[in-house]
Amino acid sequence: MAAGKGRVLPLLAVAAALAAALLYTAPFSKSLGGEGCSLLPHGHFWIASQRVVALGRVGPAAVEVKEGLINAIAVGDYRSFVLRRPLVDYGDAVIMPGLIDVHAHLDEPGRAEWEGFSTGTRAAAAGGITTLVDMPLNSFPSTVSEETLKLKVDAARDKLYVDVGFWGGLVPENALNPSKLESLLNAGVLGLKSFMCPSGINDFPMTNSTHIEEGLVTLAKYKRPLLIHAERIPDVASDEELDGELDPRSYATYLKSRTPAWEESAVRDLKRAMKDTEVGGRSEGAHLHIVHLSDSKTSLRLLKDAKHSGAKVTIETCPHYLAFSAEEVPDGDTRFKCSPPIRDAANKENLWEALLDGHIDMLSSDHSPSTPDLKLMEEGNFMKAWGGISSLQFVLPVTWSHGKKYGITLNQLASWWSEKPAELAGQKNKGSILPGYHADIVVWNPEAQFHLDDSHAVYHKHRNISAYLGNELSGKVLSTFVRGNLVFAEGKHAGAACGATILAK
Numbered sequence: 001m002a003a004g005k006g007r008v009l010p011l012l013a014v015a016a017a018l019a020a021a022l023l024y025t026a027p028f029s030k031s032l033g034g035e036g037c038s039l040l041p042h043g044h045f046w047i048a049s050q051r052v053v054a055l056g057r058v059g060p061a062a063v064e065v066k067e068g069l070i071n072a073i074a075v076g077d078y079r080s081f082v083l084r085r086p087l088v089d090y091g092d093a094v095i096m097p098g099l100i101d102v103h104a105h106l107d108e109p110g111r112a113e114w115e116g117f118s119t120g121t122r123a124a125a126a127g128g129i130t131t132l133v134d135m136p137l138n139s140f141p142s143t144v145s146e147e148t149l150k151l152k153v154d155a156a157r158d159k160l161y162v163d164v165g166f167w168g169g170l171v172p173e174n175a176l177n178p179s180k181l182e183s184l185l186n187a188g189v190l191g192l193k194s195f196m197c198p199s200g201i202n203d204f205p206m207t208n209s210t211h212i213e214e215g216l217v218t219l220a221k222y223k224r225p226l227l228i229h230a231e232r233i234p235d236v237a238s239d240e241e242l243d244g245e246l247d248p249r250s251y252a253t254y255l256k257s258r259t260p261a262w263e264e265s266a267v268r269d270l271k272r273a274m275k276d277t278e279v280g281g282r283s284e285g286a287h288l289h290i291v292h293l294s295d296s297k298t299s300l301r302l303l304k305d306a307k308h309s310g311a312k313v314t315i316e317t318c319p320h321y322l323a324f325s326a327e328e329v330p331d332g333d334t335r336f337k338c339s340p341p342i343r344d345a346a347n348k349e350n351l352w353e354a355l356l357d358g359h360i361d362m363l364s365s366d367h368s369p370s371t372p373d374l375k376l377m378e379e380g381n382f383m384k385a386w387g388g389i390s391s392l393q394f395v396l397p398v399t400w401s402h403g404k405k406y407g408i409t410l411n412q413l414a415s416w417w418s419e420k421p422a423e424l425a426g427q428k429n430k431g432s433i434l435p436g437y438h439a440d441i442v443v444w445n446p447e448a449q450f451h452l453d454d455s456h457a458v459y460h461k462h463r464n465i466s467a468y469l470g471n472e473l474s475g476k477v478l479s480t481f482v483r484g485n486l487v488f489a490e491g492k493h494a495g496a497a498c499g500a501t502i503l504a505k
């Protein structure tokens with residue numbers, strides 16, 4: 001390419017992208033550009049900036065959006081290509097693939113007072129997240145069958161500001177029954193999720209390793225992943241746990257009650273399941289995904305070993321494990337309670353190292369709010385409070401603000417938050433800015449700093465239970481596009497909720 005000259009990549013790889021899209025398609029819930037779906041009155045336009053994260057590079061480019069898809073990318077001096085059509089020039093702001101959050105608890109139907117499709121997806125849009133995958137528990141009933149998935153999809157109708165897919169639950173009731181599992185998978189869940197310890201939700205019981213190994217055999221046929229909450233109560237209690245009276249307001253008490261041995265015990269128990277996913281294994285084609293890894297020591301080492309031996313395993317961690325450390329959690333401040341727990345500063349350093357080295361594959365929010373009363377904020381009892389971090393809207397600025405000192409790049413952000421999650425969720429036409437892909441895009445300013453105080457608009461349901469309130473962050477989301485619809489800009493949402501439910505086919 002001659003210096004200073006632009007280059008346009010018309011419909012690059014469209015054939016591949018569209019062919020792959022046949023595997024999983026996102027049914028559009030409303031026609032694109034429908035009444036009120038977008039804050040922009042165009043169905044065909046260009047957006048441009050000096051920092052477009054696309055094609056493995058960051059630089060000046062213009063992206064052509066047509067009927068919800070990315071039609072072309074002009075890199076370099078793009079002006080000669082952008083003729084006649086409207087162009088939105090974002091100057092120095094970053095144009096990046098929208099974030100795909102594969103771990104969010106939206107809690108509807110049944111616990112809409114905890115979160116909800118409307119509030120949750122408005123928060124997502126304001127945070128630059130363009131696709132969410134909803135967890136099968138905390139709603140009521142849990143998503144464990146074709147019928148309960150249908151309740152989810154019905155509850156989501158006309159409430160979505162971003163696209164939403166669903167994980168189903170692998171529970172003892174369906175794990176050993178392939179036809180039940182197949183009907184759940186045929187109904188369109190993107191994969192399954194199970195717990196190896198009590199989930200805290202009565203109609204979502206834990207699974208043992210036999211359930212997991214058998215479930216994987218069915219999942220292998222569908223090539224969809226099994227997500228695992230990998231904590232298991234160790235067979236031998238540690239001496240520390242046997243210590244006498246411990247103060248339930250002290251964060252140290254909570255840490256002692258849920259040690260890294262819980263994660264380690266679960267990972268050891270998954271040994272055979274992981275082996276089964278290897279080439280020639282009983283469930284070759286299946287894929288195990290460890291959600292919210294916190295233990296950066298033995299559990300991570302065992303998972304690295306399994307990956308090294310050829311097991312199909314991926315790992316996610318969450319911004320709260322990368323932003324906070326146990327030393328900083330004030331006693332009684334149950335906003336920080338989650339499972340597995342936020343551990344010490346050395347653990348946090350190791351998690352960053354593993355993420356930067358590629359051993360941890362991706363990030364997710366694990367946004368899991370409840371009503372404020374269940375957080376027992378006045379009592380401050382860590383042992384009784386609901387566990388779950390409320391963070392949906394803040395994950396991009398939190399990752400960026402804390403990652404800057406480790407020298408993270410915009411391409412890494414796009415990989416952890418968009419490309420890898422798209423792959424996990426089987427979304428072959430999402431997660432990158434590439435011709436033929438959905439025009440799911442976040443525009444943000446990494447340099448803009450803000451104080452997350454009462455004047456900051458927060459869209460998820462209960463702002464006061466978020467551990468991030470009061471933080472100084474950098475990285476401000478300016479605009480969010482979902483399939484070409486400008487769903488959020490300058491603090492405002494589009495009038496209509498035109499996100500789609502994503503069902504696997």
Ligand SMILES: NC(=O)NC(NC(N)=O)C(=O)[O-]
Nearest residue numbers: 105199200338339368387388
């Ligand atoms: N029932 C839950 O939402 N649990 C969640 N709770 C956390 N992470 O503290 C989770 O994902 O394990």
Ligand SMILES: [Zn+2]
Nearest residue numbers: 229291292339
């Ligand atoms: Zn979990």
Ligand SMILES: [Zn+2]
Nearest residue numbers: 103135366368
């Ligand atoms: Zn969760």
